Structures are given as structure tokens and as C-alpha cells.
Amino acid sequence: MQLMKVDPRALKDNPDNTRQSKSTPQADSLLLATIKAVGIIQPPVIFAESGGNGYVIEAGHRRTRMAIAAGIEEIDVIVVEAANDNGAMRSMIENIAREPLNPVDQWRGIERLVALGWTEEAIAIALALPVRQIRKLRLLANVLPAMLDHMARGDMPNEQQLRTISAASLDEQKEVWKAHKPKKGDTASWWAIATCLTKTRMFARDASFGDDLRQAYGIEWAEDLFGPADEDNRFTTNVEAFLGAQQEWMSSNLPKKGSIVELNNWGQPQLPPKAERVYGKPGKGDCTAMYLDREGKVQSAHFRMPEAKKANGKADPTAPGGEDGNEAIDVAAKTRPDVTRNGLDMIGDFRTDALHEALARAPIEDDILMALLVLAFAGQNVSVDSGSETSNHLYGSRRFARHAVRLIGESGKLEFATDTLRVVARLTLIDALSARTNRTDSGIVARIAGDAIGADTYLPNMGTEQFLACLSRTALEASCGGRSVAPRPRVRDTRAALVEHFKEERFVHPSGLFAPDDVKLGEWLAKNMEQGGEDDDAPADGPMGSIEDGGNAADTGLEELDEADADTSTEDPDTAYGIAAE
DSSP: OOOEEEOGGGGOOOOSOOSSOOHHHHHHHHHHHHHHHHOOSOOOOEEETTTSEEEEEEEOHHHHHHHHTTSSOOOOEEEEETTTTHHHHHHHHHHHHHHHOOOOHHHHHHHHHHHHOHHHHHHHHEEEEEEEEEEHHHHHTOHHHHHHHHHHTTTOOOHHHHHHHHHHHHHHHHHHHHHHOOOTTOOOOOOHHHHHHOOOOOOGGGOOSSSHHHHHOOOOEETTTTTTTTSSOOSOOHHHHHHHHHHHHHTTTOOOEEEEOOOOOTBBOOOOTTOOEEEESTTTOOOEEEETTTTTTTEEEEEEEOOOOOOOOOOOTTTTTTTOOHHHHHHHHHOOOOOHHHHHHHHHHHHHHHHHHHHHHHHOHHHHHHHHHHHHHTTTTTOOOOOOOOOOOOOOOOHHHHHHGBBTTTTTSSSHHHHHHHHHHHHHHHHHHHSSSTTTTTHHHHHHHHTTTGGGGGOOOOOHHHHHTTBBHHHHHTTTTTTTOOOOSHHHHHHHHHHHHHHOOOOOOGGSSSSSHHEEEEEHHHHHHHHHHGGGOOOOTTTTOOOTTTTOOOOOOOOOOOGGOOOOSSSHHHHHHHOOOO
């Protein structure tokens, strides 16, 4: 290494210089002004030209050019020995240390180093970069040169778009660039270019098949160098072959009672008709459906089929109806139920209205009222996300929140009079309990609640043409019992006589009363007692543990939801039922 003076005009540019992009006019003007004022502070580095008498610039091309522009006759330079790569690596390091290279120059510089014999590992060590980053940059260097020239002007796509473009072949890039090449001075529509070059990828980590099927279907894996370093990022764009290999693997690995199914429009497996999907642990007799999800992964779902109904044989002499048992079945199938579906709907409405009126007007002791609240939230039409350890949010409807806010004082704490609490509790029960046969049905708990508060007395007169038309002949004639109405030969005449009779008195059909059937009540109690079992967390000293009378062990949460949950009625619920706090 030696220091000498040379004429800057005699120096030659290095063809392997890393920085190929032109600097901005503003940067050149600033450097020129600095050189005119104080000269060149850091001498350029040069080396002797191989096979010639001249010198080649290794570092300091801009300084040399600005010195010529400033009219300087001689400059100081440092002469070094020529490197076997013409100083390409030293140029790369020097430029990175001084100012970040244009990304395009960095990509091209790495490719030049590789062409000069540098390995990816050696380049990574010299540049203090991970080998994966070097490979990533090398992949981006395969972008169409025309696109790279445009990117070098400062119009860069985002990383996702670069990933898509670099993964495409040069022929595909050339065709798309020809269609979307921007006009001079305009920016490129990178999103449109990336969209045209996008291909569906199927990843090796989602493949269930092994290397034998991969080779049989001609699948070749490519590496996604932009993916997470700790994942298997191999992929293929041969979607048809990938799915074919997955299908063959499923066919070869079907379990007993297994079948391959397709996806429906919602991305769910299309199970056989009447199949019931099993979300928990499958039983011994359950079936398995294998399918490919929308990402090409092999998935499985368990389901069970309903038990086949055993029909009575025609020659069964023990079957009801004599030797032909089917005759009795046909007769039973044609027998009209005591109350039609329409009648049950009407009863549900009658019960609901009566229950709500009883909750609003009937005298209810405080302990009964609290018990009703517990029953209400056990209703099948109530959905509450409790916000416990398994849920990080509260869920409720504005219908209940509008009652709860009446219990909150100006201080933001629970502050209410006892009469206000009673009113709010009744209104909450009115909104919670329903006996209608639609999705609002609270089930048997609504009937238990109605029976407890005497809601039967609030049922309307069912002796109307509309309701009695829903009763069978047997039920109509049974309604005549104990009354001065005799059954008529024709059903319509019996019904008309009952309508006339019940104009003077109130009639409630036994099926409309609140008291639930003993058998159904027993089944409900047994079922829910079994579900409680050892999971019940009640203290040992009683259902309420050590909570004193009047205590409050419940957490209170209020949260508004969608406007669809709000009560759209214009009638005040308090005045509708005559409820008012004293």
C-alpha cells in the first residue's frame, strides 16, 4: 500500500463496482462544494490494471468524478494490490459502511461476488448477514432486469409483492411486465403485477403422503426463503399433483368405518344424510370421515348414524292388531293428536302472556322471586357467556341491561331501594321466561315458574272457535264432561255447542295448564342432577355455603351489544303490566 498523486482523469472506473445506481444531483452538488472548499479528505483507493499500464478505481468513484468537475489537476490516492475479484468484496463492504446500498445494487453485487467465486457462506460472514438473508437476496436478484432498473429509481414493491414476483419465471415476468409497464415518470402497479404472477402454493408441511407418492406424482419442492426460519417452507405450485397424492394417501389409510367426503359451500365436510357429527371423543360404533380442507390438508371428522328402526313383520302374531301388525301401525299413524301443532303454538302464547302478567301482578315472596331468577337463567332460551377463566368477555343483551342500569346509583355502585329491586327482578323474569314454541321457549322451567306463582288464573278463555278447532273429537267430547253440553254426532256441532257454552264461563284445556307432566319433570330433574354430579362446586355446608341471608354472591356485568338485541317496543314495559316502584 502506498500514497501517490495522480491525475483523476487518468483513472479508470471499476466494472465490478458495487454501487451502479447514479447518485442524486443534490448529493453530487453537496460533494462538489465540499471538495472545492476543503479538498478530498479520504483519498480514493486504486489498484494497477491487470495487463495494462493504467490504474483502476476500487473505492472513490464519486470523489474522483467530482474532483474532475472541480477542475483539480492532481489528487492523492492510495494504491493497493489488486484482489482476485477486482475488489468486488471490498467495494461491497466499503459502500455498505458508508451509506446503505440501493437494494437493487445489493442484489446485483451479491450475484457478482458469486460469479467471482465467493460462496454464500463466505459472503454472509464478510457482510455480517445470515446465510438465509444472502439466499433471499440472491432470489430477488432473479427479478426481470427491466423491473430491477425501474426499482432502482426508487419505485419499490412491498415485500409480499417482491416474494410473488421473484418466485415467477423470467418468461412469466417478461409477459406481465410488458402488459403493465408504467409510462415514463409513473410508478408501477405492483399489486396488479403481483396478482398476475400469483400461484397457489401447497406446502410440504401440510402433506400427509411420503416421498414415494411425491416421486410418483412428480412433485418437486421449492424453498420459500421469505417464510419463518423455524418452519418447513418447502412448497409446490403443482396443485393437482399435490391433491392427487393426498387423495391416494387417504384411500390407503382409511380407518375401519371410514369414508372420504367432500366439502360443502361453507368449508365443512359433507356428511351422509341424517348423520350426527361427534365433536367429543368418538365411540366404538362411530364412523370417520376423511376430507381435504381448503388448504389441502387431510382432516377427519367423526359422526354417528341413527339406529335403524325395527319394523314389525307381517307374520308376527303377537303384534297389535292380530296377524298383520302393520295394520295397527297404520291406524295409529292416522290417529289425530289431541292438540294440533297450531294448538300447541296457541297454548304457548297463552302461557307466556299469562306468565308475564302473573310476574307483573301476582304477589310473590322474595325467596320465591330469587328462586325464579335461578330458574330463569336455567332456561334453554338463555345464552350467557360468563366471562370465567375459559372466556375473556361478558355477553348479554341490552334487554337485560336496561333493567340492570336501574340498580346503579350516581356513584357507579349498586344503590337501589328494595321496591326498585322487586320491580327490576319481575321485569327481568318477564324478558327471560317464555313458553312459546319458537326459539324463545324456556322449556319446562317456564311451566314450573308459572305453576309456582299461580299463573293458571291468568290464562284466557280457550273456549273459542279458533282454539277448539285444534282439538280432536276425543278431546272435544272430553271437554263436555261435567258440563251441560252433550256430544253431537258431528264434530262441528259439538264444537259450536262448546263455544256457545263457554261464552258465559272460562274454559282452560288441561293441556294448557302450567303444572308440568310428572314423568317429564322427573326426567328433567334426573338429567340435570346427573349433569351436576361431582362438577358441582357448592360448599359442603349447604347449597349456599356460608352466605348469610341478604348477601350477594353474584358478580354483576353489563355490556351493550348490537341494536338488534334492543327492545324496539314503544310501550314502556313498566306501564304495560302496571309495575311501578312505590
